[in-house]
Amino acid sequence: MTATPTGALTGKVALVAGATRGAGRQIAVQLGAAGATVYATGRTTREHRSELDRPETIEETAELVTAAGGTGIAVRVDHLVPDQVRALVERIDREQGRLDVLVNDVWGADPLITWHKPVWEQPLEAGFRTLRLAVDTHIITSHFALPLLIRRPGGLLVEIGDGTTAYNDRNYRLSVFYDLAKVSVNRLAFSQARELAPHGATAVALTPGWLRSEAMLEHFGVTEENWRDGTVKDLHFAISETPAFVGRAVAALAADPDRARWNGRSVSSGELAQVYGFTDLDGSRPDAFRYLAEVADAGKPADVTGYR
Numbered sequence: 001m002t003a004t005p006t007g008a009l010t011g012k013v014a015l016v017a018g019a020t021r022g023a024g025r026q027i028a029v030q031l032g033a034a035g036a037t038v039y040a041t042g043r044t045t046r047e048h049r050s051e052l053d054r055p056e057t058i059e060e061t062a063e064l065v066t067a068a069g070g071t072g073i074a075v076r077v078d079h080l081v082p083d084q085v086r087a088l089v090e091r092i093d094r095e096q097g098r099l100d101v102l103v104n105d106v107w108g109a110d111p112l113i114t115w116h117k118p119v120w121e122q123p124l125e126a127g128f129r130t131l132r133l134a135v136d137t138h139i140i141t142s143h144f145a146l147p148l149l150i151r152r153p154g155g156l157l158v159e160i161g162d163g164t165t166a167y168n169d170r171n172y173r174l175s176v177f178y179d180l181a182k183v184s185v186n187r188l189a190f191s192q193a194r195e196l197a198p199h200g201a202t203a204v205a206l207t208p209g210w211l212r213s214e215a216m217l218e219h220f221g222v223t224e225e226n227w228r229d230g231t232v233k234d235l236h237f238a239i240s241e242t243p244a245f246v247g248r249a250v251a252a253l254a255a256d257p258d259r260a261r262w263n264g265r266s267v268s269s270g271e272l273a274q275v276y277g278f279t280d281l282d283g284s285r286p287d288a289f290r291y292l293a294e295v296a297d298a299g300k301p302a303d304v305t306g307y308r
Helices: 022-033 058-068 082-096 124-149 165-170 176-199 214-220 227-232 235-239 243-255 269-276 288-296
Strands: 013-017 037-042 071-076 101-104 156-160 202-207 266-268
Touching: 013 022, 013 082, 013 124, 022 037, 022 058, 022 071, 022 101, 022 156, 022 243, 037 058, 037 082, 058 071, 082 124, 101 124, 101 243, 124 156, 124 176, 156 176, 156 243, 165 176, 165 288, 176 202, 176 266, 202 243, 202 269, 214 227, 227 235, 235 288, 243 269, 266 269, 269 288
Parallel strands: 013 037, 013 101, 037 071, 101 156, 156 202, 202 266
Antiparallel strands: none
């Protein structure tokens, strides 16, 4: 169940920056399912692939948004290029005259990460590129989009990362650059919350749990239909969730008239599911980061009883 009524976001306009695949795609789709008009941006189109060289496209995302009940609009944007982001926001203003939800989900740095190596053994160029993709893109997008968002009270900014502040503060994320990137995204939401509050807008840092993205399914050699077979490789994979789960979390936040209570907070999809009552596609409510802290990181045997 989605817990966000159909049509709850009719008339609202959202920008999901980094909506080509994974969390971003389903955030766009779930906002559309609630009736929103969604601008879905990314670098991969049917005519042009990014350096990730993956098949998913922003046109497909926009089509899924429309099929779900919203209006999907695909726009090719490199969020590291200020002029492209400026032009995007000017287009949204020209076509819609408003922006109600901004989701900063740009990432795309997975192939650049060197895991389990100290900083002196890390390639600097790839590391700094990781930080640019993970942090600079979000700042550039906020710089241009937030003036439109605050034009009307009640706007929502969601910074998508990996790990809540509480989890990241006590865990090393296996690479100094990845660690810094994910801590920084949470801090961005905290900082922007202070800047947005006087304008009646809200900023939230939101993390999915163990996300069954397209790339993660490929890594485990499974599909969404037989994903549980991935537990052969890692028993803790049983706590994983579909990208729709975090998408429903964003839709619930966007439809909540009391969303300001979350301003500056760092939360997970599992936490919000307990508050708003939405479920993953299979009807469960996986609470991945509580599970990781209390079971996986504690060295206990894999057992998701009570966690999904």
